[in-house]
Ligand code: PMP
């Protein structure tokens with residue numbers, strides 16, 4: 001028996017995308033843009049495939065990409081990363097997460113995890129022998145407080161996993177919440193594994209603050225990023241692990257036996273995008289905010305209760321508050337099968353005591369797709 005993995009269901013993202021493909025439904029489930037992504041970056045990747053070097057790149061990543069990552073985080077987040085000792089390129093944030101859990105978590109270590117939880121975390125933590133301690137966040141604000149952290153942190157706590165901006169909640173945590181978490185990390189001598197893949201996808205006046213930048217957190221934080229989310233190229237699977245040299249040393253030992261490297265053409269193209277982003281990092285979120293508003297306003301007109309979204313590709317609908325009595329999963333299955341629109345039931349991202357009234361919708365889509373989605377969701381209701 002291999003219970004940790006064999007007993008897992010297929011991830012809800014693949015389940016819903018599979019149903020959407022099979023039924024020809026509009027897919028507002030899994031998070032990916034329907035725009036093909038920045039042409040200059042894709043052109044650079046194509047040039048590299050045709051005329052560049054296509055053999056194994058250095059294990060830690062192409063030097064130009066590691067430098068570009070450090071430079072980008074310096075400019076955009078004020079971080080002072082040394083690319084030679086503190087930046088590792090991985091095959092997506094997914095590999096970065098696996099490397100972090102496998103390299104760092106020892107059997108019996110307690111790991112504080114917030115739910116709703118990105119579904120890769122718990123199986124990896126358990127595979128490493130870690131013991132998750134769940135903190136349950138609730139709509140509409142999805143915030144944690146001192147009492148919740150005090151109940152979760154114990155003298156066995158060695159790690160906390162923070163996804164910020166939060167998928168699926170669409171929350172960008174304010175400094176005061178990060179300060180509270182940092183206080184617990186320092187008091188309990190805990191390392192933070194920060195999944196910040198949505199860091200560039202923030203709207204309006206929200207600002208992403210890396211936990212690593214808080215006092216006393218620089219040396220005890222592993223920061224994870226993803227070019228897939230930065231540039232809307234989700235299939236590329238180019239990720240980054242940033243951490244102090246001692247942590248990076250251990251992370252690199254896991255990375256070398258997970259994937260060893262990541263395609264050099266894609267790394268070179270991502271380096272190019274980070275070095276010469278043009279207006280991408282303002283135009284991309286501005287365009288997404290317009291799409292968020294189009295979906296949100298359309299659903300509101302149809303009588304749905306829409307929750308705020310400050311970041312990510314997602315906004316949430318509170319079904320119960322919209323007068324839908326069905327739980328999220330039943331509604332989502334009916335919506336895809338009967339009305340032809342796929343969404344993510346957020347209860348799938350809780351392990352214990354799920355919130356069952358929230359439907360996550362992806363708005364990184366063209367207007368016609370969003371309008372069709374609104375109409376079909378209204379029909380399902
Ligand atoms: N973490 C979170 C919170 C995500 O939303 C995603 C992608 N949906 C990932 C990790 C995985 O990123 P990647 O595609 O770079 O592996």
Ligand code: GLN
Pocket residue numbers: 011013014029030031032167
């Ligand atoms: N992160 C994407 C989402 O939240 C899904 C990634 C995946 O399919 N594993 O929709």
